Every structure is written in structure tokens, then in C-alpha cells.
Amino acid sequence: MTLTDIHYPVVVVGGGQAGLSASYCLQQRGIRHVVFEAEQLGHDWRSRRWDSFCLVTPNWQCALPGFAYKGADPDGFMVRDEIVAYLESYAESFGPPLVEGMRVTRQRRTETGTFLLDTTAGELTAEQVVVATGAYHVPSTPRIAERVPARITQLHSADYRSPDALPPGDVLVVGSGQSGAQIAEDLHLAGRGVHLAVGNAPRVARFYRGRDCVAWLDDMGHYAKNIDEFADPAQVRMRVNHYVTGRDGGRDIDLRRFVSEGMRLYGHLLDVGDGTAGFGGDLKSNLDSADQVMESIKDAIDAYIDARGIDAPAEARYVPVWEPDPATPPCELDLVAAGVTSIIWSTGFRPDYTWIEIPVFDGRGYPTHWRGVTSAPGQYFLGVPWQDPWGAGRRDGVGQDAHNHAERIDAARRITDVCGTLTGPPSLSTAPLMS
Numbered sequence: 001m002t003l004t005d006i007h008y009p010v011v012v013v014g015g016g017q018a019g020l021s022a023s024y025c026l027q028q029r030g031i032r033h034v035v036f037e038a039e040q041l042g043h044d045w046r047s048r049r050w051d052s053f054c055l056v057t058p059n060w061q062c063a064l065p066g067f068a069y070k071g072a073d074p075d076g077f078m079v080r081d082e083i084v085a086y087l088e089s090y091a092e093s094f095g096p097p098l099v100e101g102m103r104v105t106r107q108r109r110t111e112t113g114t115f116l117l118d119t120t121a122g123e124l125t126a127e128q129v130v131v132a133t134g135a136y137h138v139p140s141t142p143r144i145a146e147r148v149p150a151r152i153t154q155l156h157s158a159d160y161r162s163p164d165a166l167p168p169g170d171v172l173v174v175g176s177g178q179s180g181a182q183i184a185e186d187l188h189l190a191g192r193g194v195h196l197a198v199g200n201a202p203r204v205a206r207f208y209r210g211r212d213c214v215a216w217l218d219d220m221g222h223y224a225k226n227i228d229e230f231a232d233p234a235q236v237r238m239r240v241n242h243y244v245t246g247r248d249g250g251r252d253i254d255l256r257r258f259v260s261e262g263m264r265l266y267g268h269l270l271d272v273g274d275g276t277a278g279f280g281g282d283l284k285s286n287l288d289s290a291d292q293v294m295e296s297i298k299d300a301i302d303a304y305i306d307a308r309g310i311d312a313p314a315e316a317r318y319v320p321v322w323e324p325d326p327a328t329p330p331c332e333l334d335l336v337a338a339g340v341t342s343i344i345w346s347t348g349f350r351p352d353y354t355w356i357e358i359p360v361f362d363g364r365g366y367p368t369h370w371r372g373v374t375s376a377p378g379q380y381f382l383g384v385p386w387q388d389p390w391g392a393g394r395r396d397g398v399g400q401d402a403h404n405h406a407e408r409i410d411a412a413r414r415i416t417d418v419c420g421t422l423t424g425p426p427s428l429s430t431a432p433l434m435s
Contacts, residue, residue, distance in 0.1 A: 006124045008034050010409055011117060013104050014132035015041050015096075017064060017087060018383025018398050022130050023096035024065045025399075025406035031413065035096050036119065038103035042084040044134075048158040052186050053080040054246045056178060057214055064090050065399040075212065077246025107356045113377065128378035128409050131356070135366070135384045136349035147272045148343060152335060157183060157346040163190035169341030170195060172277065172333070174269050176286075177201040180346030181243035181253045188263055195333060195340065197269040197279060198255065198286045202293035204242040206250045208301055209312040213244075216301045242293065256287060256322040266330050275336050281329040291318065372401055378412060380405050 012022045015037025026033045040046065055062075060074040067090045078086065091098065106118035107129065115126045139156035148154055153167055157179040163171075163186065170193035173184045177199070184196045205213050217223065243253050259265055265287075267280035295317065305312050324330075333340070351365055360367055360374040367374060372381045382405060383398050 005034075006122075008032065008124065008126050009413060010034075010128045010130065011036065011104075011115070011124075011126040012130045012132055013107075014038075014134070014383075015098050015100065016044065016132065016134065016383070018132035018134065018402070019130075020087065020090055020096055020098075021065050021398050021402035022132055022382055022405060023098070024067075024094055025402045026409065027094060027096070028066075029406050029410050031406070031410060033097060035098045036102040036104055037098060037100045040100050041091060041098065042087045044136075045080060045083050045087070049080045050157075050160050050183065050186065051080070051162045052247065053182075054078060055083065056182075056244055056246050058212055058246075058250075061214065061218075062086060063399065065402055067093055077250055105355055107358065109358055109376065115378065128380070128412060130380045130382050130405060130409075131353075131367075132382040135351045137352040138350050139345075140348050140350045141345045142269075142347060144269065144272050145343075145345065149275050149335070152340065153342040155342070155344060157344055158349075160344050163187050163192050166192075166342045169193070170339045171342045171344060172197070172335070172340050173344045173346055175199055175201075175346035175348070176243065176255065176290075177240050177346060177348065178243050180344075181255070182245055182247070183344055183346060184255075184258070184263070185245065185247070185253060188258055188261070193262070193264075193339065194258075195264045195266065195338065196255065196258075197266050197277075198283055199240075199268050200282075200286050200289060201240045202242045203253065203290040204244050204294055204297055205318070206244050206246075206252050208298050209305065209315050211312070212250065213297060213301070216304065217297070220300065220304050243290075254321070255290075256320050259322045264330070264333075265324070266333065272335075275334065277333045277335060279329075279331050279333070281331060283329050284324045284326050287320075287324070291320065294318065372405060373408065380408070 010026060010031055010033035012019045012026075012033060012035040015035050019035050019037070020041075023033065023035050037043070055077045057077075058075050059069045059071060059078055062069040062078070069086075101120075103120045104117050105120065108116045110116055110125075115129050117124055117126060117129070139158045141154075141156055145154055157175075160183055171187050172195045173180050173187070174197045176184070176196060178201075180196070180199075181201070181203075184194050187194045207213065208216065245251060245253050255263070255265060265283055266277075267283040267286065269277060270280055271278045298317065304310075353361060353365060353367065358374075358376050358379060360369070360376050360379060362368050367381045367384065369381055372384070374380065382401055
């Protein structure tokens with residue numbers, strides 16, 4: 001699509017799954033809008049995922065508005081290129097007004113309430129704006145990385161592609177969340193020597209009592225649980241996702257089993273100095289905590305099955321296959337002596353909304369909102385983690401939020417139409433900016 005207008009009723013910033021969902025719902029209501037994608041449709045899936053990447057949620061959860069998964073493997077897990085193809089097919093199914101290669105560099109608000117957006121193609125205005133860029137913008141690497149010897153290759157998990165793309169030698173993976181655990185497994189399966197700094201990320205079983213745990217949790221209403229049901233919503237939004245994998249049809253990621261196959265585990269990384277990495281003595285507690293979360297999820301599934309008299313096969317509980325010695329936790333690693341030639345920082349991302357010059361953020365730079373609605377009329381967010389329910393950032397959860405936003409936008413548009421009839425439209429081209 002070629003950009004021709006300088007004013008739109010609605011601008012959607014971001015052309016990923018959230019932005020496309022917003023566009024579909026707006027289109028269903030006949031609301032004129034435009035979607036700006038800074039790169040290419042599906043950019044993050046194409047460029048920030050490793051070669052063997054696959055979903056950790058079953059394909060049936062890919063249910064964008066008007067485009068539920070219809071493939072041959074609903075209980076499988078799409079790999080990276082299949083995910084990109086799914087998004088491309090979704091866009092082709094309804095033809096969103098998508099402008100690729102268009103970056104919004106600044107957003108302000110005029111005294112009349114109109115939004116002014118600076119883009120790489122010039123300035124334009126909008127009555128309402130949906131920010132659908134997610135919350136994982138900038139790879140976050142700790143300052144400890146500055147003390148790593150120059151001879152060691154360093155990269156963030158966003159830049160990891162495959163074991164063969166790294167120099168020969170052992171690899172230290174820092175972080176055991178979803179990316180860290182899966183990358184460690186990827187390297188391990190390729191026969192690389194892996195050292196993993198284990199943090200406090202929880203884990204979940206892939207299957208339990210005859211079904212994928214995601215299916216059980218979905219039936220239990222887990223993903224529909226509202227953020228307002230928690231005592232500390234801000235803390236909930238900071239929670240790390242459980243690690244598991246959809247690789248080869250799906251399985252658990254058992255870090256203890258990896259040790260019996262040659263992987264080395266440590267506590268969380270504390271420091272790097274003189275070629276030596278120092279770790280906390282919390283390896284055992286971190287492993288135990290992850291297992292406890294997994295078992296507590298099984299407890300909840302058991303209770304659900306029992307309460308409803310569901311006929312499900314019994315299953316023995318997990319028994320740890322390896323235990324670290326709590327008296328002598330591994331607290332140091334001589335990187336040179338161990339042959340470590342690469343470090344992968346699986347340390348997450350931070351949001352970057354600095355281009356939005358509207359006071360709707362907290363002290364950490366996260367948008368403050370109620371179900372994606374901010375204190376600035378007409379300013380919405382979509383696709384951020386725990387926007388409302390747990391599933392708000394998922395491919396099946398974002399659709400309901402997109403539908404709700406379209407309803408709100410339509411209602412606001414109708415009110416504006418009525419007010420414009422009574423008082424006349426505000427000036428959009430000469431309105432001064434608010435200081």
C-alpha cells in the first residue's frame with residue numbers, strides 16, 4: 001500500500017499479529033485506518049528467532065480474528081517459517097491497509113486532542129492511535145558483558161541462529177527462561193559443550209494425563225484469568241514465562257537430565273573478571289523451585305479432573321534424575337580452561353516507547369492502562385503481556401482485545417461525529433502542540 005493521506009481516523013502502529021488483528025476488527029466495522037510496520041510483516045519472527053525455533057503453544061491456539069488455524073496438525077507446533085507463512089496468509093485473507101517500511105519516530109498530541117505523528121515518510125495526524133508494537137523491543141544485556149574477554153564471542157538470544165554459526169568450542173548460556181532453555185537444548189542436541197547459568201524461571205510439563213498441559217489449562221480458564229484478580233498486577237506483568245518446548249512434537253525441558261548427558265549447570269551469573277565467571281549458590285533452589293511450579297500445575301489439573309469426573313489416564317509424578325550438591329555449589333567457571341568461546345545472553349528485552357511523548361507511562365517506562373485503554377483519550381495499547389487476561393499477548397488472546405478496542409474506537413468516532421455536527425470539526429493542520 002502507498003501512503004496518500006495525511007490524516008486518518010485511526011493509525012495502528014505495528015504490523016505484527018496484534019496490529020493485523022486490530023486492522024481486521026476495524027475493517028469489520030468499516031473504520032478507515034492505516035497500519036504502519038517499521039520493517040516487514042512478521043519481521044521479528046523472521047529476524048529474531050533461531051533456525052530451529054518453534055512455538056511452545058499448540059497450533060490450535062493460533063486463532064487470530066477471522067483466521068483460526070486450519071492446518072493438518074492442530075496439536076503440533078509451527079516452526080519459524082510456518083509462523084511467518086501463517087501471518088502472511090492472514091494478511092492476504094482480508095487485505096489490511098498495511099504500509100511496510102514505515103517507522104513512526106515521534107507521537108505527540110495537539111491541544112485539540114488530535115495526535116500528530118512523525119514518520120519516516122513525513123508528518124500526519126490521527127484521531128485515535130493503537131500502539132501494537134508489543135513490549136519486547138530492545139535486547140537487554142547486563143553491564144557484566146563489558147568485562148568478558150575480547151576473544152570470546154558474545155551475542156544476545158535475539159541474534160542467535162544456530163550452533164554452526166558460533167565459533168568452535170563450549171558455549172555459556174546466561175538465563176534459563178524460555179529462550180535460554182531452548183537455546184541450551186539446541187546447542188546440547190548439536191553436540192556442543194554447554195554451560196547454563198540457571199535463573200529463577202519456572203517450568204511446566206509438556207503433557208500430563210493424556211493431554212498437552214496447555215489444553216488442560218485452557219479448559220480450566222487459566223488463560224482467561226483477569227489481571228485484576230491478582231493482588232499485585234504490576235508484579236504479575238513482570239513474571240517470567242514457563243520453559244518448555246514444542247520441538248519434535250513437544251516435550252519437557254529437564255535441565256537435570258541434560259546434566260546426565262554432559263551439560264554443566266550453575267546458579268545465576270554474578271560477575272565476570274579475569275576470564276572467570278562467578279555464580280550464585282542458588283542452583284539447587286532454582287531447580288527445585290522450577291520443579292515445584294511444574295508439580296503445582298499438575299496438582300491443579302488433578303483437582304480439575306477429579307471435580308468433573310473426567311476419565312483421564314493416571315500418571316506418575318516427576319522424580320529428579322540429578323541433584324546438585326548443596327554443600328559445594330559450582331560457583332566459578334574458568335572460561336579459558338573450560339574452552340568457552342561464546343556467551344549467549346538470554347536476558348530478555350526492555351520496552352522502548354520513547355517515541356511516544358504522551359504521559360501514559362510508569363516509572364519503568366511501561367504503559368499504564370486499563371485493558372489497553374490509557375488516560376489519554378484515543379490512545380490504546382494492544383498485544384502487551386497481561387494486557388487484560390493472561391492470553392492477551394498470545395495469538396488467540398489478542399483477538400478479543402482487538403475486538404474490544406474496535407468497539408471503543410467506533411463508539412468514540414460516533415461521539416466525535418455528533419459533536420462535529422453540532423460544533424464543527426477541529427482544525428487539524430494549524431493546531432498548536434501541547435507543551
